[in-house]
Amino acid sequence: MQSWKMRAGMVVTLGVAVLAALSGSPTVMSQTERAPMSSNQDPLQVVSTLLPTGVQQLVVVDSLQRSMAVYHIEPGQGKIQLRSVRRMQWDLRMEQFNAEAPFPSELREVQP
Numbered sequence: 001m002q003s004w005k006m007r008a009g010m011v012v013t014l015g016v017a018v019l020a021a022l023s024g025s026p027t028v029m030s031q032t033e034r035a036p037m038s039s040n041q042d043p044l045q046v047v048s049t050l051l052p053t054g055v056q057q058l059v060v061v062d063s064l065q066r067s068m069a070v071y072h073i074e075p076g077q078g079k080i081q082l083r084s085v086r087r088m089q090w091d092l093r094m095e096q097f098n099a100e101a102p103f104p105s106e107l108r109e110v111q112p
Contacts, residue, residue, distance in 0.1 A: 066092070 043064040049057045056073040066089040072081045091097075095104050 043062055045061045045063065047059045047061075049059075051057050051072075054075055056075065058071040058073065060069045060071070062068070065087070067085065067087045069082065069086075070084040072083050073079070074081075
């Protein structure tokens with residue numbers, strides 16, 4: 001049991017290190033108190049989550065490209081899989097999606 005935890009920790013550390021190296025940033029954003037506000041900082045932000053299945057999930061957000069990628073790291077095998085990539089520029093322009101009442105258009109109608 002101890003060796004599995006140690007191996008899983010090494011895989012997670014390796015995955016975060018690989019993504020940090022690819023981004024050119026030595027700091028993983030999920031390990032800082034808040035994201036830097038300066039425009040000269042690296043636009044990549046990485047959020048790491050351990051899923052109930054034991055798989056480590058890394059979400060990488062590129063604020064300049066307005067895109068995101070999701071990676072899964074299997075702790076037993078150390079295999080890294082790209083699960084999804086998406087540009088968010090049009091998503092963020094939608095007024096509503098899966099929203100519940102009151103909708104933005106309804107709120108605009110009652111404004112004085």
